[in-house]
Amino acid sequence: MNKFFKPLLVHIDSFLMGCLFFTLMVGLFVLYSASGQDFSKVYDQTVNIVLAFSVMWLAANIAPHQLERIAMPLYVLGVVLLVAVELVGSTSHGAQRWLNLGVTKIQPSEIMRIAMPMMLAWYFTKLEVRPSAKHFAQAGLLLLVPVALVMKQPDLGTALLITAAGFYVLFLAGLSWKLLLGGTLSLAIAAPFLWTLLHDYQRRRIEILFDPSQDPLGSGYHTIQAMIAIGSGGFAGKGWLNGTQAQLDFIPERTTDFIFAVFSEEFGLLGNLLLLSLFSLIILRGLVIASEAKSTFGRLLAGSIALTFFTYAFVNMGMVSGILPVVGVPLPLISYGGTSMVMLCLGLGILMSIATHKNVVAT
Amino acid sequence: MAFFVMSLFGLLALRFIYLQITQYTHYQTLAENNRISMVPIVPNRGLILDKNGVVLAHNFFVYTLEITPSKAGNLKTTIAELGQLLQISKADIKRFAKLKSESRNFESIPIRTHLNEIEAAHFAVNHYRFPGVAIKSRLYRHYPLGKFGAHMIGYIGRINSKDLVALEKSGDLSNYKGSYHIGKSGVEQFYETQLHGQTGFEQVETDADGHAVRVIARSAPVPGTNLVLSVDSKLQEIAETAFGNRRGALVAINPKTGAVLSYVSQPGFDPNLFVDGIDVDNWKWLNESLDKPLVNRPIRGIYPPGSTFKPFVAMAGLENAKRLPPYRISDPGFYSLANSRHRYRDWKPDGHGMVDMQKAITVSCDTFFYGLALDLGIVRLTDFVRHFGFGAKSGIDIRGENAGLLPTPEWKMRRFKQPWYQGETVIVGIGQGYTLVTPMQLAQATATLANNGVAMRPHTVVAMQSPATGRTVNVAPVVQDRIPLKAENIAIVKQGMMDVTLPGGTAASVGANAGYSIAAKTGTAQVIGIKQNAKYDSSSINERHRDHALFIAYAPADNPTIAMAVIVENGGHGGSAAGPIARKVMDYYLLGKSPNEPAVKPTKAKAVQPAGHNESAHDE
Numbered sequence: 010m011n012k013f014f015k016p017l018l019v020h021i022d023s024f025l026m027g028c029l030f031f032t033l034m035v036g037l038f039v040l041y042s043a044s045g046q047d048f049s050k051v052y053d054q055t056v057n058i059v060l061a062f063s064v065m066w067l068a069a070n071i072a073p074h075q076l077e078r079i080a081m082p083l084y085v086l087g088v089v090l091l092v093a094v095e096l097v098g099s100t101s102h103g104a105q106r107w108l109n110l111g112v113t114k115i116q117p118s119e120i121m122r123i124a125m126p127m128m129l130a131w132y133f134t135k136l137e138v139r140p141s142a143k144h145f146a147q148a149g150l151l152l153l154v155p156v157a158l159v160m161k162q163p164d165l166g167t168a169l170l171i172t173a174a175g176f177y178v179l180f181l182a183g184l185s186w187k188l189l190l191g192g193t194l195s196l197a198i199a200a201p202f203l204w205t206l207l208h209d210y211q212r213r214r215i216e217i218l219f220d221p222s223q224d225p226l227g228s229g230y231h232t233i234q235a236m237i238a239i240g241s242g243g244f245a246g247k248g249w250l251n252g253t254q255a256q257l258d259f260i261p262e263r264t265t266d267f268i269f270a271v272f273s274e275e276f277g278l279l280g281n282l283l284l285l286s287l288f289s290l291i292i293l294r295g296l297v298i299a300s301e302a303k304s305t306f307g308r309l310l311a312g313s314i315a316l317t318f319f320t321y322a323f324v325n326m327g328m329v330s331g332i333l334p335v336v337g338v339p340l341p342l343i344s345y346g347g348t349s350m351v352m353l354c355l356g357l358g359i360l361m362s363i364a365t366h367k368n369v370v371a372t
Numbered sequence: 373m374a375f376f377v378m379s380l381f382g383l384l385a386l387r388f389i390y391l392q393i394t395q396y397t398h399y400q401t402l403a404e405n406n407r408i409s410m411v412p413i414v415p416n417r418g419l420i421l422d423k424n425g426v427v428l429a430h431n432f433f434v435y436t437l438e439i440t441p442s443k444a445g446n447l448k449t450t451i452a453e454l455g456q457l458l459q460i461s462k463a464d465i466k467r468f469a470k471l472k473s474e475s476r477n478f479e480s481i482p483i484r485t486h487l488n489e490i491e492a493a494h495f496a497v498n499h500y501r502f503p504g505v506a507i508k509s510r511l512y513r514h515y516p517l518g519k520f521g522a523h524m525i526g527y528i529g530r531i532n533s534k535d536l537v538a539l540e541k542s543g544d545l546s547n548y549k550g551s552y553h554i555g556k557s558g559v560e561q562f563y564e565t566q567l568h569g570q571t572g573f574e575q576v577e578t579d580a581d582g583h584a585v586r587v588i589a590r591s592a593p594v595p596g597t598n599l600v601l602s603v604d605s606k607l608q609e610i611a612e613t614a615f616g617n618r619r620g621a622l623v624a625i626n627p628k629t630g631a632v633l634s635y636v637s638q639p640g641f642d643p644n645l646f647v648d649g650i651d652v653d654n655w656k657w658l659n660e661s662l663d664k665p666l667v668n669r670p671i672r673g674i675y676p677p678g679s680t681f682k683p684f685v686a687m688a689g690l691e692n693a694k695r696l697p698p699y700r701i702s703d704p705g706f707y708s709l710a711n712s713r714h715r716y717r718d719w720k721p722d723g724h725g726m727v728d729m730q731k732a733i734t735v736s737c738d739t740f741f742y743g744l745a746l747d748l749g750i751v752r753l754t755d756f757v758r759h760f761g762f763g764a765k766s767g768i769d770i771r772g773e774n775a776g777l778l779p780t781p782e783w784k785m786r787r788f789k790q791p792w793y794q795g796e797t798v799i800v801g802i803g804q805g806y807t808l809v810t811p812m813q814l815a816q817a818t819a820t821l822a823n824n825g826v827a828m829r830p831h832t833v834v835a836m837q838s839p840a841t842g843r844t845v846n847v848a849p850v851v852q853d854r855i856p857l858k859a860e861n862i863a864i865v866k867q868g869m870m871d872v873t874l875p876g877g878t879a880a881s882v883g884a885n886a887g888y889s890i891a892a893k894t895g896t897a898q899v900i901g902i903k904q905n906a907k908y909d910s911s912s913i914n915e916r917h918r919d920h921a922l923f924i925a926y927a928p929a930d931n932p933t934i935a936m937a938v939i940v941e942n943g944g945h946g947g948s949a950a951g952p953i954a955r956k957v958m959d960y961y962l963l964g965k966s967p968n969e970p971a972v973k974p975t976k977a978k979a980v981q982p983a984g985h986n987e988s989a990h991d992e
Contacts, residue, residue, distance in 0.1 A: 240391040240399025278392040285381050319377050330387050
């Protein structure tokens with residue numbers, strides 16, 4: 010028995026796995042409530058989880074130096090596919106994101122989410138010297154090209170996450186605070202100028218993004234109702250399946266982007282703090298793995314994955330609780346949906362691989 | 373890094389404490405005892421008026437019975453119980469189900485429309501039994517003139533899933549909360565943004581039964597812009613009535629401004645049928661009728677121009693220094709290519725004798741234009757007449773234009789994989805062959821010629837009035853193109869066209885006793901596409917195989933203020949079938965003279981409401 014299972018589980022990080030499993034369980038319970046007690050959604054999500062676990066297991070069993078080898082080809086493939094989407098992709102809901110391969114449709118921007126940190130981590134590993142400003146500029150260019158292509162689709166949420174993933178690598182590779190500050194400042198100076206270049210309707214969209222109350226019948230409605238849900242949850246919550254806001258259909262997108270409002274209404278401040286703790290444990294474990302990584306590649310990639318996971322969680326909870334503008338980012342491990350689940354578990358699988366392949370010498 | 377993560381998560385935790393502990397009572401009150409709902413206040417749609425202020429499209433209130441699904445409990449029993457109280461048909465329930473699937477649960481959806489006072493009162497008494505059900509009044513669109521000008525004015529219809537996608541893409545979706553209709557064709561569609569206005573909203577606190585307790589915030593709607601068209605509804609009636617029960621199209625334009633004076637597509641239809649969703653029978657009839665009443669003939673109908681093409685071929689010839697005076701031919705009644713025995717026949721078997729350019733236009737000499745077309749060559753010919761707007765959309769403010777067709781050798785190779793033959797050039801000279809034009813293009817080309825080569829963009833809307841500010845903005849005429857034409861060449865073509873309506877011309881009867889001078893050109897176009905009618909009875913086939921009658925004209929010839937194209941499908945000869953219609957329109961426009969027989973019963977005219985009678989004074 011043990012003989013058979015042990016080799017299978019040798020690359021699974023038990024601490025990460027424990028946190029992950031517990032969070033997913035919470036997620037399934039919330040989903041059952043959020044979907045209006047629709048068991049088929051819970052079933053679908055379970056299938057997604059099984060699939061995501063398989064991907065995670067595979068990733069965990071691939072040694073980091075193997076990943077290092079495929080980083081550049083994967084990045085190039087991603088860019089090529091993004092260009093292909095631009096040229097021949099199919100449009101749905103006004104955005105051109107999908108590439109139809111005949112058998113299946115793929116969304117190349119998803120590939121970029123993992124290919125981007127891998128590519129940049131590979132780039133800084135290959136340098137073998139302390140990166141200078143010139144190197145950061147080159148890396149910045151590598152980051153900017155795919156992000157621009159994704160923005161053009163347009164898919165603001167994914168573009169933001171790819172940027173974050175790449176940016177964290179730059180930061181971990183030692184990007185100086187001075188450069189960072191300079192970049193932010195020049196953007197701030199350029200902003201009013203860029204503003205004048207936008208169309209009226211584009212400006213209006215951005216205004217609404219930052220001030221939802223300007224559009225109380227559209228996206229502002231989401232935020233207002235979500236805040237009522239969270240606030241009325243109180244200290245201990247209204248109890249599972251008892252959230253009036255959630256059950257009476259006041260919360261839009263309540264199984265996907267706004268599922269946190271359902272959770273928060275039914276489980277209250279206690280639930281929120283529990284969820285924050287679970288996420289913190291996963292992220293901190295990721296950062297520990299990064300700091301203990303034997304190779305530069307492993308350190309940069311692991312750090313980026315952990316921080317990207319954090320970005321997900323922070324942006325989603327921030328937008329639902331009304332301190333960040335509404336962009337389409339799901340709550341990690343809780344929101345309904347296969348793609349996001351698979352991508353997250355792929356990331357966690359890579360973390361496990363970096364954690365458990367310490368003895369293997371990287372090239 | 374860990375510090376960075378934990379401090380931002382700490383920020384979130386503080387936010388949660390603020391919302392869930394500090395503000396708990398506030399949000400708890402909102403969630404438990406009250407519900408906040410956003411009630412959109414739909415703006416009044418702008419009116420459409422003719423140039424004299426006669427109302428072509430306006431709004432009126434009807435009572436509707438509406439259900440808000442999230443507040444109504446069991447919908448099936450609610451509807452069944454309502455059905456015992458008021459008449460609710462299967463179609464009503466079907467429509468409700470469809471609307472519900474397209475709406476959010478907290479939105480109010482009509483189950484019955486057009487309630488009368490008694491029904492409304494009957495429900496009011498029983499209101500307490502039906503939580504989440506309410507009587508509302510909604511604005512409905514009405515077109516007082518019915519079928520007159522229907523293809524130009526267009527109509528509005530229910531917002532469908534396609535419209536929703538378009539609205540979402542343009543970012544206008546939230547402005548359509550509470551709106552159930554959107555412009556589907558004609559001016560109603562083209563000027564949708566202006567006509568719709570800006571939706572207002574009320575943020576109201578409601579109790580558990582859905583009754584409004586108090587208004588927390590309100591922003592007023594901005595009503596839609598009123599549009600003033602350049603048409604005169606009386607002229608429109610005269611023009612449409614002049615067609616009788618014949619099919620066809622007429623477009624009249626002021627050549628100096630491009631303003632559309634009349635826009636006829638016969639047969640028409642009653643746009644009021646579409647406002648609340650057209651019923652199956654009428655839809656079937658409108659779609660399957662052989663007369664195709666839904667086809668917007670002025671911009672969608674494509675016809676061979678026939679001899680009405682000749683003035684433009686003539687301009688091409690003169691501007692390319694072909695057939696300049698005193699060039700003349702002796703017309704034997706036919707034309708043959710150099711090494712061919714095939715005879716291209718003139719419509720007059722014995723020929724027209726000695727013919728120069730001016731006379732060729734006046735008597736519509738085919739032989740003359742066969743030779744000219746060949747001499748010019750197909751490329752030079754089409755390149756030139758393209759300036760008059762043939763082969764391209766006119767740019768009128770009505771959607772769905774057909775660009776027609778100016779054939780070229782490249783086009784034929786693309787389309788048929790065959791080379792171009794000389795004989796095909798020959799017949800383009802008399803507007804036959806592959807050439808296809810819309811009545812709109814023909815009218816626009818005539819107007820451009822009348823205006824000495826200055827093409828004005830055709831448009832139907834001449835002014836926009838804002839009901840909010842009371843300000844009127846006039847739409848400025850736009851010069852689309854200036855064709856550099858020599859004055860002496862224009863004079864020849866125009867003189868030829870003026871002689872058309874004088875004794876000896878092909879439309880002498882049209883010009884008789886007019887009291888003003890008319891420049892015109894007649895045309896007859898062979899009907900193609902026989903196949904599609906083959907299954908109908910023979911008498912019908914014969915009628916539908918007859919030639920199309922065409923007529924272009926402008927007047928007064930020395931200082932034109934109206935230019936037009938008329939097409940009567942299967943009407944026979946242009947001068948006798950289409951000419952008299954043009955004459956009636958010009959008589960009214962230039963002299964204020966109505967045709968002898970009263971066009972419309974007086975009661976119809978009474979239904980027209982003066983502009984002062986303005987429903988948009990109401991707020992909701």
